Amino acid sequence: MWCCRLSHLQSRLQDLLRGRVTCWALQQPNFKSLFPLAIHWHHTASKSLNCVWQQHEDHFELQYANTVMRFDYVWLRDHCLSASCYNSKTHQRSLDTASVDLCIQPKTIRLDETTLFFTWPDGHVTRYDLDWLVKNSYEGQKQKVIQPRILWNAEIYQQAQVPSVDFQSFLETKEGLKNFLQNFLLYGIAFVENVPPTQEHTEKLAERISLIRETIYGRMWYFTSDFSRGDTAYTKLALDRHTDTTYFQEPCGIQVFHCLKHEGTGGRTLLVDGFYAAEQVLQKAPEEFELLSKVPLKHEYIENVGECHNHMIGVGPVLNIYPWNKELYMIRYNNYDRAVINTVPYDVVHRWYTAHRTLTIELRKPENEFWVKLKPGRVLFIDNWRILHGRESFTGYRQLCGCYLTRDDVLNTARLLGLQA
Numbered sequence: 001m002w003c004c005r006l007s008h009l010q011s012r013l014q015d016l017l018r019g020r021v022t023c024w025a026l027q028q029p030n031f032k033s034l035f036p037l038a039i040h041w042h043h044t045a046s047k048s049l050n051c052v053w054q055q056h057e058d059h060f061e062l063q064y065a066n067t068v069m070r071f072d073y074v075w076l077r078d079h080c081l082s083a084s085c086y087n088s089k090t091h092q093r094s095l096d097t098a099s100v101d102l103c104i105q106p107k108t109i110r111l112d113e114t115t116l117f118f119t120w121p122d123g124h125v126t127r128y129d130l131d132w133l134v135k136n137s138y139e140g141q142k143q144k145v146i147q148p149r150i151l152w153n154a155e156i157y158q159q160a161q162v163p164s165v166d167f168q169s170f171l172e173t174k175e176g177l178k179n180f181l182q183n184f185l186l187y188g189i190a191f192v193e194n195v196p197p198t199q200e201h202t203e204k205l206a207e208r209i210s211l212i213r214e215t216i217y218g219r220m221w222y223f224t225s226d227f228s229r230g231d232t233a234y235t236k237l238a239l240d241r242h243t244d245t246t247y248f249q250e251p252c253g254i255q256v257f258h259c260l261k262h263e264g265t266g267g268r269t270l271l272v273d274g275f276y277a278a279e280q281v282l283q284k285a286p287e288e289f290e291l292l293s294k295v296p297l298k299h300e301y302i303e304n305v306g307e308c309h310n311h312m313i314g315v316g317p318v319l320n321i322y323p324w325n326k327e328l329y330m331i332r333y334n335n336y337d338r339a340v341i342n343t344v345p346y347d348v349v350h351r352w353y354t355a356h357r358t359l360t361i362e363l364r365k366p367e368n369e370f371w372v373k374l375k376p377g378r379v380l381f382i383d384n385w386r387i388l389h390g391r392e393s394f395t396g397y398r399q400l401c402g403c404y405l406t407r408d409d410v411l412n413t414a415r416l417l418g419l420q421a
């Protein structure tokens with residue numbers, strides 16, 4: 001590491017460290033030529049490492065691996081990985097963050113090979129590997145996606161020829177399960193074939209990848225068009241594309257469908273990639289995408305049928321995105337269950353309807369529709385945070401069974417198999 005030791009620059013250096021000159025110097029496009037000795041940047045001796053850093057008054061700036069990163073000092077103290085601050089066995093913090101002075105600044109900073117050492121006013125030393133900082137910096141995260149996906153319309157999905165997984169291999173082999181989950185994560189839908197057409201076998205499948213999410217509809221549900229519940233799913237009517245349980249504060253993550261019997265016509269299942277449609281909105285009308293991601297809405301389910309009395313309310317925008325990288329993680333779209341809009345003023349309401357129309361037009365384009373006839377033995381898993389489903393009206397006797405899964409536990413299984421989720 002190269003450090004300037006010229007005494008006439010010492011007071012300048014003090015100014016810089018206190019932040020009086022630093023900001024000004026950084027804002028100048030040619031600040032390096034104004035300070036030919038580059039006193040305010042610390043360079044590594046080895047050119048190959050290509051790392052420079054600077055101690056500002058209120059943050060630490062690091063340039064490494066083609067990334068300019070800025071770290072808050074409380075953050076740097078809080079994430080200390082030393083044995084007294086962090087339990088590396090449990091990956092839990094032992095440091096009491098509230099004990100950190102919010103104005104904390106390191107006394108000294110030095111770089112040794114690829115490790116940065118921060119010495120704090122009380123003498124405690126925090127060390128960070130440069131790669132750890134890149135990986136865990138805001139700037140590093142901003143360029144990453146949490147969940148890689150392949151967005152699809154009917155043609156893309158069909159061309160991809162995504163293989164189904166066999167019941168046996170799904171239940172008994174790690175590869176079968178992993179292939180299935182990889183496809184499910186990428187496309188938001190996946191099929192298992194040759195499943196014995198019973199509720200018990202469907203349940204077994206579900207339990208292989210997750211915990212079953214019990215809801216007001218039960219744990220495993222089993223339904224026909226018998227009007228037994230206060231919802232049009234329990235009829236023979238066509239259902240337009242939607243996501244389920246939008247009226248839950250946290251909509252169910254995954255839906256499993258297994259058609260056990262159908263003696264009649266119609267009843268095909270419609271699948272549409274909501275993220276593909278949302279991506280089209282983002283391309284064509286970014287301000288509408290933004291509105292759909294900002295305006296909170298209510299969805300509601302009021303049921304008073306027989307013994308079933310329920311009143312559920314869920315609040316949230318249609319498009320849910322991570323604020324730091326704008327990645328979409330959930331679409332909440334159900335025009336049947338959308339409640340009275342009373343959370344936004346009239347002018348925003350009108351702009352919202354325009355944006356909602358744009359999204360709906362995309363969702364309804366025939367080229368985005370993937371139709372499939374569910375049949376006994378073929379179990380469909382649907383990412384209910386991404387893929388909309390619907391159905392054609394039907395005649396005759398039709399029995400469907402299935403369940404919802406807890407999203408966290410599906411992702412847990414995927415991560416344990418080494419998948420990015």
Ligand SMILES: C[N+](C)(C)CCCC[C@H](N)C(=O)O
Pocket residue numbers: 217221223231232233242243244245246334337
């Ligand atoms: C349980 N089962 C899937 C049969 C019905 C769920 C009800 C569907 C409801 N319209 C919704 O969108 O949430």
Ligand SMILES: O=C(O)CCC(=O)C(=O)O
Pocket residue numbers: 233239244269389390391400
């Ligand atoms: O009957 C079907 O195919 C699906 C109905 C539905 O949307 C649901 O149960 O969530």
Ligand SMILES: [Fe+2]
Pocket residue numbers: 233242243244389
């Ligand atoms: Fe549904």
